[in-house]
Structure formats: C-alpha cells, structure tokens
Amino acid sequence: MLPIVIVVVVFQVLVFRSMPDDPLELVAGLLIVAVGIALFLYGLDLSIFPVGKNLANQFVRRGALGLLLPFGFAIGFAASIAEPAVIAVAEQAQLVSEGRINGLVLRFIIAVSVGLVLILGILRVLRGWAVYKLLIGGYVVVLGLSYVAPPEIIGLAYDSGGVTTNIVSVPLIAAIGLGLANSIRGRSLLADGFGLVALCVMVPMIGVQLYGVWVYTFGGAGEAAPSPADTGEDPADWVLGMILGLTEMVREVLPIAAVVLFFQWVALRRKLPHPLRVVVGFVMVLVGLYAFVVGLRLGLFPLGTLMAEQLIEQGAPALILLFALLIGFAVTMAEPALVAIGEQAQEASPGKISAFAVRVIVAVGVALGIGFGVFRIIVGGPFHYFIMAAYAVAIVLVYFAPKYIIALAFDLGGVTTSEVTVPLVTALGIGLAAAVEGRNVLIDGFGLIAYASIFPVISVMVYAMVMERFPRLRKEQE
Numbered sequence: 001m002l003p004i005v006i007v008v009v010v011f012q013v014l015v016f017r018s019m020p021d022d023p024l025e026l027v028a029g030l031l032i033v034a035v036g037i038a039l040f041l042y043g044l045d046l047s048i049f050p051v052g053k054n055l056a057n058q059f060v061r062r063g064a065l066g067l068l069l070p071f072g073f074a075i076g077f078a079a080s081i082a083e084p085a086v087i088a089v090a091e092q093a094q095l096v097s098e099g100r101i102n103g104l105v106l107r108f109i110i111a112v113s114v115g116l117v118l119i120l121g122i123l124r125v126l127r128g129w130a131v132y133k134l135l136i137g138g139y140v141v142v143l144g145l146s147y148v149a150p151p152e153i154i155g156l157a158y159d160s161g162g163v164t165t166n167i168v169s170v171p172l173i174a175a176i177g178l179g180l181a182n183s184i185r186g187r188s189l190l191a192d193g194f195g196l197v198a199l200c201v202m203v204p205m206i207g208v209q210l211y212g213v214w215v216y217t218f219g220g221a222g223e224a225a226p227s228p229a230d231t232g233e234d235p236a237d238w239v240l241g242m243i244l245g246l247t248e249m250v251r252e253v254l255p256i257a258a259v260v261l262f263f264q265w266v267a268l269r270r271k272l273p274h275p276l277r278v279v280v281g282f283v284m285v286l287v288g289l290y291a292f293v294v295g296l297r298l299g300l301f302p303l304g305t306l307m308a309e310q311l312i313e314q315g316a317p318a319l320i321l322l323f324a325l326l327i328g329f330a331v332t333m334a335e336p337a338l339v340a341i342g343e344q345a346q347e348a349s350p351g352k353i354s355a356f357a358v359r360v361i362v363a364v365g366v367a368l369g370i371g372f373g374v375f376r377i378i379v380g381g382p383f384h385y386f387i388m389a390a391y392a393v394a395i396v397l398v399y400f401a402p403k404y405i406i407a408l409a410f411d412l413g414g415v416t417t418s419e420v421t422v423p424l425v426t427a428l429g430i431g432l433a434a435a436v437e438g439r440n441v442l443i444d445g446f447g448l449i450a451y452a453s454i455f456p457v458i459s460v461m462v463y464a465m466v467m468e469r470f471p472r473l474r475k476e477q478e
Contacts, residue, residue, distance in 0.1 A: 003330035029298030037336045039288030046281025052175025060183035071263045072122045076115035078255035096442045110204045117203035121196040125180040131195040131407040132398045138202045145209040146384040152442045153212025155383050158450030161205040170337040189348035190404045198410030312435040324374040328367035337415040361463045362456040369455030373448040383447050390454045397461045405464035413457035
C-alpha cells in the first residue's frame with residue numbers, strides 16, 4: 001500500500017497544500033485494505049487454487065469433456081453476472097445514457113460472453129491451439145466492429161471487457177487453465193495454462209458493441225438508473241450498511257461456490273478433498289475480500305474522487321497527467337489479483353519470470369495507459385482511433401515476443417482492472433469528461449479502463465523481449 005500513501009501525501013502536501021478532513025479514517029482504511037489482501041491471498045492458496053486445479057485434473061482423467069465445457073460456461077456466467085465492477089459500469093452506462101442502455105441487459109450480455117469464451121478457452125487448452133491466433137482473430141473482429149458501432153458504445157464496450165475479471169474469478173479461471181495444462185501431456189504451464197483470462201476480456205467487447213449497434217439503430221429511450229440514496233451519518237445506518245455489504249459479498253461469491261460444489265458432488269460424484277481446509281480458506285477469502293472493500297470505501301475511494309475533483313478544479317493538464325500516471329502505478333501495485341497471478345507465473349516458469357518484476361512492469365503499463373487515456377480526453381479526438389492504435393501495437397508485438405509470454409501478457413492485462421482500479425479510473429474519466437468543454441460524458445468518459453488493460457500487455461511483451469535479448473539482465477534479476 002506504500003505507493004498509494006506516497007502519491008496521496010505528495011499531492012495533498014505539495015500540490016493542494018491541504019490534508020483530508022479525516023486522515024485517521026484514511027489510515028484506518030488503508031490498514032484494513034492491507035489486512036484484507038493478506039487474508040484473501042492466504043485463503044486463495046488454501047481453497048480456490050487447489051480446488052480449481054483439482055477439478056480440472058478430475059475432468060481430464062475421466063475424459064469428461066461433456067461436463068468440463070458446461071462447467072466452464074457456468075463458472076464464467078456466475079463470476080460475471082454478480083461482479084461488482086460489471087454492475088458499477090452497467091449502472092453508470094444506464095445513468096449516463098438516460099436509460100437507452102439497459103444495465104441489466106448489459107450485465108447479461110457480458111456474463112453470457114464470458115461463459116461462452118471460457119468454453120472456447122478450455123477447448124484451446126485441450127486441442128493445443130495457439131492462443132495468439134485466437135487473440136489476433138478476435139481483436140481483428142473487435143477493431144472492425146469499432147468502425148461500425150455507435151461512438152456512444154465503443155468506450156463502454158472496451159471498458160466492459162476490462163471489468164469482467166475480478167479478484168475471485170481470476171484466480172479460479174487461472175487455476176482451471178493451469179490444472180488442464182498440467183494434466184495433459186505435451187502442454188506447457190506457461191504457454192497453455194494461461195490465456196483464459198485474456199479471452200474473457202476480449203469477447204465481451206464484441207458482444208457489447210453488437211448490443212450497441214442494435215440499441216442505437218432500433219432501440220429508444222429507456223428508464224434511467226436511480227441515483228443511490230444517502231444513508232446519512234446515523235450509526236444504525238452504518239451498522240446496517242456493513243451487514244448489507246457483507247450480504248452482498250456473500251451473494252457475489254455464492255454463485256461461484258455453488259457451481260464448484262455442484263460439479264464436484266453431483267456431476268463428478270466425488271467428495272471435496274480436504275474439506276475443512278477448503279472451508280477455512282474460503283471463509284478467509286470472503287472475510288479478506290469484505291475487509292478489502294470496506295477499507296477501500298473508508299479511505300481510497302473518497303480520497304481518489306476528492307483528488308480527481310481538486311485536480312479538475314485547478315485546470316492544470318500537466319498535474320492531471322502526473323496524477324493519472326502515479327495513481328495508476330500505485331493502485332496496480334496493490335491489486336490482489338495481480339499479486340496472485342504473478343506468483344503463479346513465477347511458479348510455472350522457474351528462472352524465466354519474477355513475480356515482483358511482473359508487478360512493476362504491469363504497474364508501469366497501467367500508469368502509461370491511464371496517462372494516455374487522460375491525455376486523449378484533454379486534447380480530444382475519436383476514442384476508437386487511439387485504442388485501435390494501441391491494440392495494433394500489441395498485435396504486432398505478438399509476432400516478435402517470445403511465445404511463452406503471450407498468453408500471460410494478455411492475462412495480466414485483464415487482472416489490472418479489478419476492485420481497486422475500476423472505481424478510481426471510472427470516476428476520473430467521467431469527471432474529466434464532464435469538466436472539459438466540448439467532451440461528451442458517454443463518448444469520452446468511458447475508455448480509461450481499456451487503456452489500463454492493453455498497455456500492460458504491451459509492457460509485459462516488451463519486458464520479455466528485453467530479457468530474451470539480454471540474458472545477463474535475467475541473471476541479475478534472479
């Protein structure tokens with residue numbers, strides 16, 4: 001959490017020459033976030049990672065392709081339909097579009113897209129298809145649709161792909177891929193085990209753009225999403241809010257747990273291995289995730305929104321860009337899903353990849369991506385030209401980067417936009433688009449998440465190319 005604290009202190013003291021109204025609440029929030037991350041990561045190692053890998057192994061051993069594919073769809077749909085970031089973006093889209101975009105329909109389209117693409121991703125591992133061919137073909141479709149889709153939907157579509165992967169679904173999806181690759185002779189953990197998350201990011205972009213074409217061609221105005229009510233400062237409201245928050249957290253995790261248990265007990269008719277350890281780990285994941293979100297709401301979210309408003313009021317583009325770069329780096333270093341996937345990548349590739357180096361490289365990519373997106377909002381210009389240029393660079397790098405890094409690079413692009421990054425980045429983009437004259441909130445306010453997803457892909461592939469070109473650097477890193 002230290003990078004976030006440094007960014008906050010530097011800007012508040014040196015730029016704004018003020019301090020937040022409740023610094024103790026901010027510190028308490030950041031400490032709660034740190035404790036939540038620790039519990040979450042340890043719970044993953046006890047429950048979700050071993051359960052996901054074990055399920056994949058059992059499916060392969062029994063040759064149960066007819067069960068494995070429905071399992072993939074069910075996990076993808078269950079993880080996305082209740083994902084907080086998907087709900088937040090869908091509600092913002094319905095609100096900003098004045099009801100023309102239906103938030104519930106948007107969530108359903110995203111969830112179905114993720115479910116279907118997990119089927120494709122599982123088939124890829126089973127058949128040994130090269131992930132870069134699927135990614136190149138898919139992104140050609142994504143970029144082609146960007147030419148014909150309404151401008152109001154393009155930024156939202158790219159953001160929708162970025163928010164499908166959360167800090168619970170990413171480890172489970174990665175565990176399934178690694179479990180499959182480990183169970184099939186001739187598969188590489190690094191080249192074949194990763195890639196499922198990357199596909200889960202790509203396909204919703206296609207689904208949402210097609211939905212936008214339909215809505216803006218045949219649809220009409222709808223009902224805007226209601227604004228959240230003010231709960232006030234009553235302690236009873238605060239306690240009620242905590243209870244409701246924990247209930248929502250259970251609701252978000254329950255569909256995934258239900259799918260896993262159904263396929264373990266009903267479809268495979270086998271007991272859960274080490275059930276006590278799994279239950280303890282799952283409770284730790286739940287409590288850690290809840291503490292994590294509570295800490296964010298106490299400290300990081302209000303502060304990020306306040307600082308974005310302060311920067312916009314000052315009207316200094318250079319300061320806004322600097323804040324975007326620094327906060328992008330800071331929040332990515334604190335992203336739990338990135339920590340988890342980085343450790344899995346290091347274990348899958350001894351001597352090739354360093355978990356800490358991956359986190360730093362990805363954080364640099366996110367910083368540059370958010371900075372680039374903020375620059376586009378400030379100077380103007382069509383969103384799809386900027387984002388297509390970024391994806392074109394990534395596609396070109398696919399041909400030059402080491403093949404073992406491609407799936408991991410695109411996976412890492414998906415895990416950077418989770419519970420920490422999405423609310424801050426969305427608030428910054430919408431606030432900046434509303435403040436800059438001549439910008440449309442729906443067209444220009446969305447899209448920062450898309451840049452935060454693709455730039456890390458580029459940075460990781462460049463990092464791997466440098467390591468291959470200069471082996472001495474890899475030895476020093478080890």
